[in-house]
Amino acid sequence: MTGITVARRAGAGTIRRAGLGPLGTAAAGVVVVAVVLAVLGPALSPADPNASDFASAYAPPAPGHPLGFDGQGRDLLARLLEGARTSLLGPLLVVALSMAAGTALAIAAAWAGGWLDAAVSAALEVVFAFPGVLLAMLVAAVFGPGLGAAVVALAVAYVPYIARLLRGAALAERGKPYVRALEVQGAGALAICLRHLVPNLLPLIAAQATLFFGYAMVDLAIVSFFGLGVQPPDADWGVMVASGRSGVLQGYPAEALLAGGCVVVLVVAFNVLGERLPGAAGAGGRPWRRTGLRTGRRTGRRGGAA
Amino acid sequence: MASYLVRRLVMLAATLLVSSLVVFAGLSAAPGDPLTTLSGGRSLPPQTVALLVERYHLNEPFLVRYASWLGGAARGDLGVSIQLRQDVSALIAARAGTTLGLIGYAALIVVVAGVAAGLLAALRPGTVDTVVVAATAVVVAVPPFVAAMALIGVFAVGLRWLPALGDGAGLWDGVRHLTLPALALAAAAAAAVARITRTSVREELGREHVQTAVARGIPYAAVVRRHALRNAAVPIGTLTGMTVASMIALAAVVERAFGLSGLGATLVNAALSKDFAVVQGVSLVLVTAFVLVNTLVDVGAALLDPRITLGGRS
């Protein structure tokens, strides 16, 4: 069993040793700051994010209100901090759901092989047909608007991309001698998968999760921008861009641009981080696979189901 | 080649069938009975209810309902909008032009600006390259709704160069009204295409076959065009096609931001007002377009690279 422990340690060790470089470290810093602000948000908040005072609509920054007010006279900083919570929590749920389902599918397909693998691959090929945002709109129409429906819809739409990517890696891992050795020793399939395959795929999973966090953030913000996700008056960066639209037209772009800017900064941070994590190289580093990931994304086109 | 095309066609048909099933099944998956979903919770006079029951075969099993809906869709009958009291097909026909124009315009910007910027960066290492790389790194992360706000703020409200809202009348006015939306839709995609163009042209320029061409005294411009760019056309074309496909869904964002009455905006409005026939019809059209474009991209890549078609693997 010693060989196996070594294999597991190698996986964890690569993460720890990873040099992110100055840009990657800065990106990690941005993410950490955003998370801290989101968690501590209400405590730091200078005002009630939902208290409106029409007298100060579109008012410029004032003492105690460093970013000024939106069109309904609500404090912008308070709303940005409040919005950070849903804007980060939503993508987190999407990524957790889609990664869990995608990893399970990928490993099951790679492990079983044969018809199950073929069936999963074919099914994934078909589900590629649904751009995440479109599926979210459909789901919102059926179940009513809300963050929950959007999260589930996006998670479902992401699964094929994740599963397809991980299936290749899982297949390679499954072919390694240590897996054969474990099987010979009589270890169960589930135990091998959970204790050895998943930990060894972890760097790749972490890198992909980071990249998809950025994509999920944009897609969720789009759904909220449509009015089909987080519902006003709750603050959310996507909602704020939508409600800031009338401000932009009247020459008060602060709300829309601040909220949009928060999304852009975090998306850049997640992209930079995801591309520098040790598992990123294993994700088939063709740049168009990554940059191509927008709503209608197709990763690893000829990679899997051929 | 023929067997490849047949395989792609079968895949295309299967994908379309499953997608349409997903679109249709939404109606049955909805909480409450389908009639409530169809009416969007509105109370309807009994004769309308009877009409809906008959039209959607609500008393029949699911597969029968799906088959009759799909049959109707194939004949161009997508039902009636409860809210707008209009044929969904007619509605789609009226709105598709704006979306098509918007995506076409944006695709043009992506190809021209993206390839030009990428080529420039690939051929001019140093300052030009650094500027393009830095600019595209930022722009590629700007989602269309943020780009839309920034463009409206600067070019429509600030500089007053172009209109911010509406469809415009006539060709010239229409183009003027579509310019900012198309830029918002194209920005991130153009940046992505510029980046792939830069890396793949660089990669090709470093290849041995390019050396052969230079060694044979072919003028450099021709070497770049006939060898580097031609060989990079597969990744560039694939990414461009994928981004254009993604615009089919993202156009809705830009249409909402700029108050354009295209298909995407129609879909969002229908989803907000629970006008389910419209949601189904527009979703079906958009998904079909998405799948078709993606298939075209695959086939196009196979045509551009003889090794994919004939060798099976590259």
Added chain:
Amino acid sequence: MNASLLDVEGLTVFLPVEGEERPVLRDVSLSIAAGEAVGLVGESGSGKSMTARAIVRLLPPGARTEGVIRYRGEDVGSLRGAALRALRTDVAMVFQDPRAHVNPVRTVGDFLTEGLRTHRRLSRRAAEERAVRVLDEVGIAAGARRLRQYPHELSGGLLQRVMIAAALLAEPRLLLADEPTTALDVTTQAEVMALLDELRRERELALLFITHDLELAAAVCDRTAVMYAGRVMEVRASALLHDDPLHPYTAALAAARPSLARRADRLPATPGRPLSAFEAPPGCAFGPRCAHARDACHERRPELLPLAGGQAACARAEELRGLLRDRNGKPVVSHDHA
């Protein structure tokens, strides 16, 4: 002197590696007369390919050259634009790996006719007719069909014939063949080599033939230059190179090749590893590995000097003459100088 087609004098090339300039060629001098075949032999990294590339100015970006290359009396280093392209059509190159050196996504016809259509402004049809004729000459039948095929549909040997045909279509005066048969299997190697030799003689082409195979060079070339660590060690009539080498390195190279004519249990290996030009010590570059080296060899770099109808860069060349090979053709590796 004016009979020579190509004159390389004191060619030194530096390449930037991790911020510093490293020499890859040192003081290389070489000349090729019209219609003459010259071999350029050396181990990998000895600078033979770099020499060929320098002749048509195909060096990597950032390379710095010293010395003069004259082609038909013109300074190659001063050529720009159209004049440089004209040089590159007059000096054709055949590369080692045809698979990598032919554009994979264009047809064989595109590859063959590109030069003709660009430089001679021939119509597609006229260029293709010529291409089919030359394909026939290099032993490819059904040329018209081949023109429509893609490189990946052709075998390596066929593709190298296509590359040779492409070179011949430019109607050059000088052919630079950079290990044209190394990537091919043995039987194909012999065929391609024979073809190259025959076509060259028919057309009175000058040839710079680059190889690591001394015997092969001797078989094809009138004269052969031996390179080591970016320097020319010896230039000699090919017929004499094997039996009467002037430089200990040539002798070592000749001995390291298996021969059908003699039996050996083990091929004598030269101790040490081949050096790159930038690693070479201040004295003779081969000094550290040379069985005949004296203290003086390590102090001063020997110049390439005329000797016995050839040239050698060895301080002891004259003294060692005839001692580098024993009666059985084995090299003398011991230190005795009886």
